[in-house]
Every structure is written in structure tokens, then in C-alpha cells.
Amino acid sequence: MEESSIFQDYFLLRIENIFFVIAAIVSTAMLIWPAVGKRGTKEIDTRKAIELINYEDAVVLDVRDESEFAAGHLPNSKHIPTGKIEERWVELTKFKEKPIVVIYKSGIRSNHASNVLYKNGFGQVHNLMGGIDAWKRASLPIVKR
Structure with missing residues (x-):
């Protein structure tokens, strides 16, 4: 396997994980917002x-x-x-x-x-x-x- 291919795979994996992390943060915020919104x-x-x-x-x-x-x-x-x-x-x-x-x-x-x-x-x-x-x-x- 080529070194640039390994780097590209690693980079794509990091980007995919970032999207999962962002989705988790947004989902958590949506679950918490009703409780916070009621003050x-x-x-x-x-x-x-x-x-x-x-x-x-x-x-x-x-x-x-x-x-x-x-x-x-x-x-x-x-x-x-x-x-x-x-x-x-x-x-x-x-x-x-x-x-x-x-x-x-x-x-x-x-x-x-x-x-x-x-x-x-x-x-x-x-x-x-x-x-x-x-x-x-x-x-x-x-x-x-």
C-alpha cells in the first residue's frame, strides 16, 4: 500500500468521525433544549x-x-x-x-x-x-x- 493512500484513508476516517461527533452534539442539544427552554x-x-x-x-x-x-x-x-x-x-x-x-x-x-x-x-x-x-x-x- 502506498503512503499517500494510507494518509488519504486516515484523513477520510477523521472527517467521517467529525461528522458523527457533530451529529451527536446536535442530537444532544435537541434533547436538552426543551428542558432548558422552559426556564x-x-x-x-x-x-x-x-x-x-x-x-x-x-x-x-x-x-x-x-x-x-x-x-x-x-x-x-x-x-x-x-x-x-x-x-x-x-x-x-x-x-x-x-x-x-x-x-x-x-x-x-x-x-x-x-x-x-x-x-x-x-x-x-x-x-x-x-x-x-x-x-x-x-x-x-x-x-x-
Whole structure:
């Protein structure tokens, strides 16, 4: 075997390994990003939400649209649609030291509202996994206007 051929094989092997290393780094970053992206928010189930509401005087923040909120919501919940949270979060300032349970229809878009609250100094922000749908499936109380 020629020396230049050995060098070329070695060089190609190194390049292939670099691509594997880069792919591994990108894959790891993609797996970690959702946890990092949530920042200070935590996902909780209905059992933990009830515990926070009953024993720690948690504030329930419903970020669904007006019509969804009017159709049924948790008792004593505050309502700020997710599209207005950036301009209206100050309404919740007096609750900064309390746990806040953020609720949406299925729990997906509540992350935006939770992140806005967290960025503005709310340290105990929780998203209800499954949102209002999970609450209803558990046959927990819903009130209408």
C-alpha cells in the first residue's frame, strides 16, 4: 500500500468521525433544549395542582381565549389570554411570591405565558400538563360565568 493512500484513508476516517461527533452534539442539544427552554417553569399534573391550590394558595391563571374561558374554567381562576400576557402580566404582580398554575386548552401554548411570568420575576410558575382537558378528564370542578 502506498503512503499517500494510507494518509488519504486516515484523513477520510477523521472527517467521517467529525461528522458523527457533530451529529451527536446536535442530537444532544435537541434533547436538552426543551428542558432548558422552559426556564423556571415546571410541568405538574392535576394532583399537584390541587395540592398547590389547596395548601399553598396557588393562583390559577387561565390563558385561553375569552370564549373558551366563558365555556368553563377552574373556580377562582384569573383570566389573561396568552396573546395579552406580555402587556397584562403586571396585573399579577401581587402574586409574585405565590405558586402560579398556568392553564391552557391542552397545556401546549401555556409555555409562552409561563416564560413571560418567569422572566418578570415570578419564581413558582407551573404548567398544568394536559391543560383544562386533563382537569375535565379527572372530573374536577369547572365553573361557567
